[in-house]
Amino acid sequence: MSSSSAAPRRGDGSDTAGARPPMREALVAAAFRLFLERGYEQTTVDDIVALAGVGRRSFFRYFPSKEDVVFPDHERCLADMKAFLDSSPEDADPVRRVCDAARLVVRLYAENPAFSVQRYDLTKKVPGLRAYELSVVWRYERALAQYLRGRLGGRRDGSMRADVIAAAVVAAHNNALRSWLRSKGQDDVGAAVDHALGYAQSTFGGLPVPPLPEGPEDVVVVVSRRGTPLWQVVREVETAFARD
Amino acid sequence: MSSSSAAPRRGDGSDTAGARPPMREALVAAAFRLFLERGYEQTTVDDIVALAGVGRRSFFRYFPSKEDVVFPDHERCLADMKAFLDSSPEDADPVRRVCDAARLVVRLYAENPAFSVQRYDLTKKVPGLRAYELSVVWRYERALAQYLRGRLGGRRDGSMRADVIAAAVVAAHNNALRSWLRSKGQDDVGAAVDHALGYAQSTFGGLPVPPLPEGPEDVVVVVSRRGTPLWQVVREVETAFARD
DNA sequence: TCTGATCACTGCACTGAGTGTCACCAACGT
DNA sequence: ACGTTGGTGACACTCAGTGCAGTGATCAGA
Secondary structure, three states: OOOOOOOOOOOOOOOOOOOOOOOHHHHHHHHHHHHHHHOOOOOOHHHHHHHHOOOHHHHHHHOOOHHHHHOOOHHHHHHHHHHHHHOOOOOOOHHHHHHHHHHHHHHHHHHOHHHHHHHHHHHHHOHHHHHHHHHHHHHHHHHHHHHHHHHHOOOOOHHHHHHHHHHHHHHHHHHHHHHHHHOOOOOOHHHHHHHHHHHHHHHHOOOOOOOOOOOHHHOOOOOOOOOOOHHHHHHHHHHHHHOO | OOOOOOOOOOOOOOOOOOOOOOOHHHHHHHHHHHHHHHOOOOOOHHHHHHHHOOOHHHHHHHOOOHHHHHOOOHHHHHHHHHHHHHOOOOOOOHHHHHHHHHHHHHHHHHHOHHHHHHHHHHHHHOHHHHHHHHHHHHHHHHHHHHHHHHHHOOOOOHHHHHHHHHHHHHHHHHHHHHHHHHOOOOOOHHHHHHHHHHHHHHHHOOOOOOOOOOOOOOOOOOOOOOOOOHHHHHHHHHHHHHOO
16 A cells, blocks of 8 residues: 555656655665664565665665675675775785775774664674675675785695685784674774784784884793693794894 | 475485484485585575475475585584683694694595585575674684684783784685695695695794694794884883793 | 656565464373 | 473465566568
8 A cells, every 4th residue: 555655656757856866775675674663574575665665676776685785785795895905906915805895894984983883783694694795705705715816825824824815814804803893883993993903913014003103013032831832932923023 | 396205204224324314414305406406596495304304394494595515513613622722731832723723624524524525615606694604603613713812912002902813813724725625635634734724824923833742832032123212112021931 | 748667665575583472192190 | 170381283374586477669671
């Protein structure tokens, strides 16, 4: 009883606003309103399209599945990340580059903190959405790993190291992001993510922390038990100095 | 045409074999036979139960979803891993411990190479199964991260480092495992996984290489920049000693 | 202005996964 | 013999997702 009467859909340009909230936005808004009101699983697609005043078939034209409406902009963000990586200069530090790529996702979340927090609360509670989010994150990770593979593919264990570095960067990124989401968007995302990615970068890449304002990693302590083989101490010294 | 006539289901113990292929196994066998014959998505649950000669409702009693029948033993393996981690001695190297925990999964795959390879071919092709596998892997990773958090939770960035190390270990493990699966189970899984986990272990843990079972964390190197505040050096000394 | 094409949208019917409910039956203890 | 319990099958139902046909609007060109 709602589909035909509501939303008379006119093309005369009488819309006062930006003239481009084109049903996709309306569907996302309606979906989130219902999801937050009564929960994700208690909301059917029919409920959403009824509230949005559109036909049921239109929902699936904009979103391949009900889960997709919860992550409406990740497809674009993933494309941005791939473009960013593809445009990398040859001489760039690969680890630094993937960290910067990860920051694109942070930016997406930070653009709309309230929305991000609401979605976080949803994914925390609904197992199906958690699984979907995993597949989203996985695609980001794949993009990073693929780029890294191209950069250090020639080296020994290049493929494996690419996977490991990508996973570590994503894990560091996610840890900082989740912490921020738990703070309801109050904390400083940028700083937290920089710190976490700095750890990943110092573990795998060259320099430890980018700005190095008062760098705590500069302090490392030697605790060597008597009888430790000299080569082992030497190796540790080498790797420690290799950081700078 | 098959459900009523086949498998007359008797309880008289007349089965010659172990008397306990209890319908669950029959469902897995029937499912995989059909999945390999005509594909996962082309096989309905009705097809499976018809071939197995059981009622449709019974399928969902043993498997919460159609996807679960593809990963019939991961629930048990995950429980094994948690038990393994819970029983860890206090003085064990945490990174070494999570690597050993990851080897439990390898063992599960290696127990039945043909089955593992078939499943790998399925998950490679079907997006839904890939997503499901991600959620399975995620639960393993969570178990590892939770254990690590308990071990290095007190340290600086302990929570984040736990996530990063768990992700790196899982990535290294998966890389070796997938390589083995691509070889159709011909390569030496153990060696490949040992090598990959050795990389992860040398990156995060104390000792660089796996051979050298004797105390690795005993070697740490101090590199302190001039002018570093004393309290910072002291803190690092404390945390370094706190390991033992 | 008429016409044909295209596009976005809707309604409808259908498949298939997953669930709730109930009846059935075998095994078991009393 | 009895009631109980647990595994099972049959049935009906909800809901996600798809295929298809139809409709109205815009726009091209005759």
